[in-house]
Amino acid sequence: MSKKEHHFETAQQGPVVQPPPGKTRITIRLDTDILNWFKKQVHEAGGGNYQTLVNQALREHIQANNGALEQTLRKVIREELGSQAV
Numbered sequence: 001m002s003k004k005e006h007h008f009e010t011a012q013q014g015p016v017v018q019p020p021p022g023k024t025r026i027t028i029r030l031d032t033d034i035l036n037w038f039k040k041q042v043h044e045a046g047g048g049n050y051q052t053l054v055n056q057a058l059r060e061h062i063q064a065n066n067g068a069l070e071q072t073l074r075k076v077i078r079e080e081l082g083s084q085a086v
Contacts, residue, residue: 035050
């Protein structure tokens with residue numbers, strides 16, 4: 001019996017399941033306690049996807065802090081300009 005030969009020249013690379021439009025597959029390291037908290041929330045809710053919950057939490061954080069950096073920068077610039085006028 002002879003060995004089968006495999007040719008990978010025309011093989012496709014990348015994930016087997018393509019992410020839906022608007023989603024990007026990444027690798028991220030999270031603290032175990034944080035990950036467990038999200039998984040527990042999904043379990044207590046009767047199912048779902050913890051990754052969706054993480055995504056939602058990140059989106060809410062961004063929306064809540066939208067403009068916070070700009071406001072801080074404006075405050076610092078005003079204070080610096082004010083101290084230079086002396």
